[in-house]
Amino acid sequence: MIQPAKRPDLKAARARRAATKIGDWVLHPDLGVLRNESGEVRLNAKSLHVLLVLLDAGDKGVSRDSLLDQVWGESYPTDSVISRAMADLRAAFGEKAGEQKYIRTLPKYGYQFVAEHRDFDAEESQPVTMAAPSHARRYRHHYLLGAVVLAAIVLLPQIVKNPPPAETSLIVLTGQRPLTSAPGLEHQPRIVPGSEWVVYAVMRRDRSDWDLFRVSLADGLSQPVAVTPDVHEHGPAISPYGDELAYVRLSDSGCEVVTQSIALGVPEPLAQCTQKFATLVDWSPTENWIAYTIAQQTEVDKLRRLYLVDRFSGKMQRLTNNVSPTGTDFYPRFSPSGRQVAFLRGEPQPDHRTTLWIVNVDNGEEKQLTDLPAQLGGMTWTDEARLLYSFSDAGHMRTRWLDVNSGESRPIESVELVHPEYSRDEKLLVATALRSDRDLVLLSADGELGTVAQSTSDDHHGTLSPDEAWLAFISQRSGSDELWIAATGDDTARRLTRFDGATVRYPDWHPDGQRILVTVQTGAGEKLYTVDIVSGAAALVPTTFADLTTPRWLPDGDSWITGCRNADGWGICLGNAEDVTRIAERYYRPRPYIDGSVTVVDSDGTLFSLSLSDGSVDELWDGLPGNGRYGWVVDENQLFFLAGGETGNTGRLHRRDLESGETEVLHSGPMPLADSNISIGAQTGTVLFTRFEDSSDDLLMFEGVELD
Known part of the structure; x- marks a missing residue:
C-alpha cells in the first residue's frame, strides 16, 4: 500500500520565479537549465528545487531541515540528499573545491545563496542555447572533490560534444512515484x-x-x-x-x-x-x-x-x-x-x-x-495534435513525443515505459514501468552473491576500477543506455554520458583509474570515446574504420586493443592517440592477456592468444560457448565464461584453468548470456557479472508533466 506523503510543489516554485541572471549565468526555472555563453547545464528536479528555495530566501540562510521539508517532504531516506544536491549545484556553476562564490555553507545550520542575482531582462542578449550534454558540465562528484585534480592534457585532443540530435531537446519526466x-x-x-x-x-x-x-x-x-x-x-x-x-x-x-x-x-x-x-x-x-x-x-x-x-x-x-x-x-x-x-x-x-x-x-x-x-508499446494523446508513444529499440523500450502535423519528434528521458496514459487537465502521466530488469551482482571469493548498484532499471556491462573502489556500468536509469559510475558498495550512482539517441556499451577503465573507454553505437556505426570520470568530458577516437567496438586498454595505458571493421570485414586493431592499425583478420572481442599478448575468439568459438609483437596465434581452447558471443574474460590463466543452463534464461558462470583444463561452475541462475560482460576484482577475488532479477511490471505515476 502506498501511504499518502507530503508532496513538495516544484511546479509552484518554478511559477514564482522568472528567468534570473546569476553572474554570467541565466537560470530558466521553466526549463530547468542554466545557460551562459559556453553552453547549457540541465539541473535535475531536486537540485533545481533547492536552488529556487535558496533564491527565494534572498540574503537569508535556509536551514537543512527547511530544505528537507520544502524539497523532499517525507520522501527522503537521509539528509545526505542535501549534500548531494549542493555538490551538484556547485558543480553546475563551476565552483572549484573550497570555493563558495555562489552557495555559502552555514555551519551547523544550512546554506545561503550569496552570488548577486536579479530578474533577467528579456531584451538582453540571450546566452547560446545548446543541447545540454552532461559532459559539458564541469562536474565534480562530491566523493571526488579534493581527491582528484583534472589533468590539463587529455589523451585525445578532440573533445567533442554529444552528437546533435535530429530533433529538439529531451523532455525529462520528473515527479515520479x-x-x-x-x-x-x-x-x-x-x-x-x-x-x-x-x-x-x-x-x-x-x-x-x-x-x-x-x-x-x-x-x-x-x-x-x-x-x-x-x-x-x-x-x-x-x-x-x-x-x-x-x-x-x-x-x-x-x-x-x-x-x-x-x-x-x-x-x-x-x-x-x-x-x-x-x-x-x-x-x-x-x-x-x-x-x-x-x-x-x-x-x-x-x-x-x-x-x-x-x-x-x-x-x-x-x-x-x-x-x-x-x-x-x-x-x-x-x-x-x-x-x-x-x-x-x-x-x-x-x-x-x-x-x-x-x-x-x-x-x-x-x-x-x-x-x-x-x-x-502503446500511445496516448497529450492534446489534439500531439502523441506520446513507446517503442522497442535494441531490446529496450524508449518513449517519444510526436507532433502529428509537423512530424517534430522529441525523446522522453525516463525509465522503460509501455502503455502510457496522460491526463492533460491534471498534468498526470501513468504508465507501466518494465521491471524485468538486469542488475549487477558481485560473487565473492567465498561464493557469496551480492547485488551492487541495484535499481529498477537495466544495469549491465559492469567493470571494476583498477583499485576496485569504483564501479562503471551501463544503465537504463535515464531511459537509454548511458555510462554511470558508483563507489563500490554504494547504491548512489552518477551519470557520466548523455549520448541521446545512441547506445553506450563495453566500458573499460584506464590503468590510472581516471578515464573510461566506451563504444557508442549510432546509425553511423560504432565509435570509441574516452570519458573522464570527473568532468564527464567525452573524447572521440579519430579513425577511418567503419566500426570500432569491445575496446580494452593495454597495461601500459598508452594504447588499447579493439574489434574493428572496414570493407574487408571484422578484425583486431591496435590503437593509440595518433592512429588505429589493423593487426589481425577474422578475430573478435580482444582481451588483454599475458606477456604482451591478447586473447581473441573466432566465429567458431575457439579461444586464441594473439601476440602483439609478431602477430602469431596460439589456440587456448576450442569450446567457448555461444561462439564467443557470451560473456568471458581471462585473468592470467583463469578463463571465466558464461554458458547456457537447462531452461529459459538460466545461465552458468564457469571458471576454467587454461593450463590444466579443469572447469568448475561458480554460479547458476537467471542471467543474460549474449553480449554480456564479466569483470574480475583480482585484489578481492570477486567476479562481477549481470543477472536477471525477479521483479514485476508496476505502474508509475509522473506528476506535473507538461507536454504541450
Missing part, C-alpha cells in the same frame, strides 16, 4: 476523469489469468473491478464521465466486448470480438462510440481492422482499411476531440514491425506517423 507494487504484471492503465482513480489490468505471473483493478491516487489502495475465475478481463477504456468502463472478456465460450458500471460491477455484453486479436478498446469523448479490432472474412482473406460500435444501438462501422492479410490494426486511442484515432498497425514479417498511424473518423483518411523497425 510508484503507484502499484503487486507481484503480478500491471498493464494498460486508464485514468478516470477527475484523476481520482486509475483502472488497470493485472496479469498473473504464470500468465494464467487477467483481471481488472482500480487504484486510488490519494492513498494507493487497490480494489477489484472485474475478477472472474477462468476469464481474461483486460483492455479497459473509461467513459467520458468516468462512471463506466468497457473492456474485453476472453473465455472458453468466446470473446466479447462488454460495458460495466464501475460502481455496480455487472458486465453487459456489447459486441463480439475475435479472440486471437482482442486487445485494448477505447471510448470516444462523445460517449457513443467504442473502438476495437475485428478479424473480418472477405472473399480473399481475413482482414483485421478497427471497427466502431455504437454504445447505445450496437451499430457497427468500419474505421480502418488495412488490406494486408497478415497485418493487424489494434490499440485504438481517440484524440481529445474524438475526430481522430491513433492506432498501431502490425506485421509479423519480416521483423514483427509495428507502425503508428492516425485515421480521421469522419472521412477514413489514414496517415502513417512512424516507420521504425520496432514494436510499439
Whole structure:
C-alpha cells in the first residue's frame, strides 16, 4: 500500500520565479537549465528545487531541515540528499573545491545563496542555447572533490560534444512515484476523469489469468473491478464521465466486448470480438462510440481492422482499411476531440514491425506517423495534435513525443515505459514501468552473491576500477543506455554520458583509474570515446574504420586493443592517440592477456592468444560457448565464461584453468548470456557479472508533466 506523503510543489516554485541572471549565468526555472555563453547545464528536479528555495530566501540562510521539508517532504531516506544536491549545484556553476562564490555553507545550520542575482531582462542578449550534454558540465562528484585534480592534457585532443540530435531537446519526466507494487504484471492503465482513480489490468505471473483493478491516487489502495475465475478481463477504456468502463472478456465460450458500471460491477455484453486479436478498446469523448479490432472474412482473406460500435444501438462501422492479410490494426486511442484515432498497425514479417498511424473518423483518411523497425508499446494523446508513444529499440523500450502535423519528434528521458496514459487537465502521466530488469551482482571469493548498484532499471556491462573502489556500468536509469559510475558498495550512482539517441556499451577503465573507454553505437556505426570520470568530458577516437567496438586498454595505458571493421570485414586493431592499425583478420572481442599478448575468439568459438609483437596465434581452447558471443574474460590463466543452463534464461558462470583444463561452475541462475560482460576484482577475488532479477511490471505515476 502506498501511504499518502507530503508532496513538495516544484511546479509552484518554478511559477514564482522568472528567468534570473546569476553572474554570467541565466537560470530558466521553466526549463530547468542554466545557460551562459559556453553552453547549457540541465539541473535535475531536486537540485533545481533547492536552488529556487535558496533564491527565494534572498540574503537569508535556509536551514537543512527547511530544505528537507520544502524539497523532499517525507520522501527522503537521509539528509545526505542535501549534500548531494549542493555538490551538484556547485558543480553546475563551476565552483572549484573550497570555493563558495555562489552557495555559502552555514555551519551547523544550512546554506545561503550569496552570488548577486536579479530578474533577467528579456531584451538582453540571450546566452547560446545548446543541447545540454552532461559532459559539458564541469562536474565534480562530491566523493571526488579534493581527491582528484583534472589533468590539463587529455589523451585525445578532440573533445567533442554529444552528437546533435535530429530533433529538439529531451523532455525529462520528473515527479515520479510508484503507484502499484503487486507481484503480478500491471498493464494498460486508464485514468478516470477527475484523476481520482486509475483502472488497470493485472496479469498473473504464470500468465494464467487477467483481471481488472482500480487504484486510488490519494492513498494507493487497490480494489477489484472485474475478477472472474477462468476469464481474461483486460483492455479497459473509461467513459467520458468516468462512471463506466468497457473492456474485453476472453473465455472458453468466446470473446466479447462488454460495458460495466464501475460502481455496480455487472458486465453487459456489447459486441463480439475475435479472440486471437482482442486487445485494448477505447471510448470516444462523445460517449457513443467504442473502438476495437475485428478479424473480418472477405472473399480473399481475413482482414483485421478497427471497427466502431455504437454504445447505445450496437451499430457497427468500419474505421480502418488495412488490406494486408497478415497485418493487424489494434490499440485504438481517440484524440481529445474524438475526430481522430491513433492506432498501431502490425506485421509479423519480416521483423514483427509495428507502425503508428492516425485515421480521421469522419472521412477514413489514414496517415502513417512512424516507420521504425520496432514494436510499439502503446500511445496516448497529450492534446489534439500531439502523441506520446513507446517503442522497442535494441531490446529496450524508449518513449517519444510526436507532433502529428509537423512530424517534430522529441525523446522522453525516463525509465522503460509501455502503455502510457496522460491526463492533460491534471498534468498526470501513468504508465507501466518494465521491471524485468538486469542488475549487477558481485560473487565473492567465498561464493557469496551480492547485488551492487541495484535499481529498477537495466544495469549491465559492469567493470571494476583498477583499485576496485569504483564501479562503471551501463544503465537504463535515464531511459537509454548511458555510462554511470558508483563507489563500490554504494547504491548512489552518477551519470557520466548523455549520448541521446545512441547506445553506450563495453566500458573499460584506464590503468590510472581516471578515464573510461566506451563504444557508442549510432546509425553511423560504432565509435570509441574516452570519458573522464570527473568532468564527464567525452573524447572521440579519430579513425577511418567503419566500426570500432569491445575496446580494452593495454597495461601500459598508452594504447588499447579493439574489434574493428572496414570493407574487408571484422578484425583486431591496435590503437593509440595518433592512429588505429589493423593487426589481425577474422578475430573478435580482444582481451588483454599475458606477456604482451591478447586473447581473441573466432566465429567458431575457439579461444586464441594473439601476440602483439609478431602477430602469431596460439589456440587456448576450442569450446567457448555461444561462439564467443557470451560473456568471458581471462585473468592470467583463469578463463571465466558464461554458458547456457537447462531452461529459459538460466545461465552458468564457469571458471576454467587454461593450463590444466579443469572447469568448475561458480554460479547458476537467471542471467543474460549474449553480449554480456564479466569483470574480475583480482585484489578481492570477486567476479562481477549481470543477472536477471525477479521483479514485476508496476505502474508509475509522473506528476506535473507538461507536454504541450
